[in-house]
Amino acid sequence: MTTPANRWRDTPNRYGLVSRLLHWLTAAQVILLFGVLLAWKGFGEHPVTLLLARIGPHGSLGAMLLVTTLLRAIWAYRQRHHRPPRPPGLGGLLARCMHLAFYALLILIPAMAILRQYGRGGPLIFYGKELMPEAEREIAWMMAPADLLHSTLAWLLLALIVGHVAMALAHRLWLKDGILARMLGNPSPQQDT
Template identity: 65%
Template sequence: MAHNEALNNGGTSAPDRTPIGWRDSPSRYGRVSRTLHWLTAVLVTLQFTVLLAWRGTGENAITLLLASIGPHGSLGFMLLIVTLIRLGWAWVNRKQRPPSSAGPGGRLAHIVHITFYALLLWLPAFAMLRQYGRGGVLRFYGMELLPAAERNISWMIAPADLLHGPLSWLLCGLVVGHIAMALIHRYWLKDNVLARMVEARDR
């Protein structure tokens, strides 16, 4: 039977490849982790695209369109929810995820990932708290989450006023560094780090 299969495949047998599953494994991330990762990437990219477009060109047809696709507050709320789901999924898969690289590089990557999660939680959470503290309406694509109220609660407003801008640019810098390191792993170090998140099968 093996001989017949080899003849049907042109005389060569294809290497064994394991299809990607929903759960993570020690060799790669599963469908859920990948979906959440790339959804986060899209939301962060859209967030900064809208912000930079407004700062660079001001109000025009393009920036108004971008803002309608990705309202700043709505994207922030989505990032908060997606990050909470990612943390929960990471906890569920904690014993079977791909291990961190050994050595100082692996420890640095671990610290960077923790910082990513902290920023993705802190930035939208405290921005929403500031909006609530100022008495503003909390909306998600036009849907009212919390109504406006007459208030001015300084402890809700101060943290975001002080740190939202600087930490947003820190997140932007980490994203650029993350992309650069992924490309270095792929094309210079030629290891399987990027393959854990982008390739559909083990080779």
């Protein structure tokens, strides 16, 4: 039987409320980041793009995504012995590698952008509040990694997301193994303990 306290934590049959909230918060932040970016690329300066940019300034969302991902990684580590098991074999290994790649990209991409912002001599601003003052001068080595990789890694992240969604749908529609239900909060047919 699931108790109210157990709803927060992961169990072998389902992901707990904290894991699910962090997962869907990450998804919302990434969708907004790419939504704003694609809107600017597609429409340029337009009332809709300006509204999206006010709701989700790219730098602020990136910093928030970094914090969310770090919290998510800490929570996943603390829950590692309680979580639903990965499928056995190659499928489980691929799922584990995919999730590790997600964490790596969701940390590296915004961290490099923050480093670049500081290296350019600009302050780190979070929804209008200055979190880190500007540097006194440009620092080339801080800008180089993001200049080289930020965009490429972001598109790689988007490709992984498309694959992740496709596999979630495959588990739901073809394999019917309950994996997606565990992230939606519906435990598997076995009883929670």
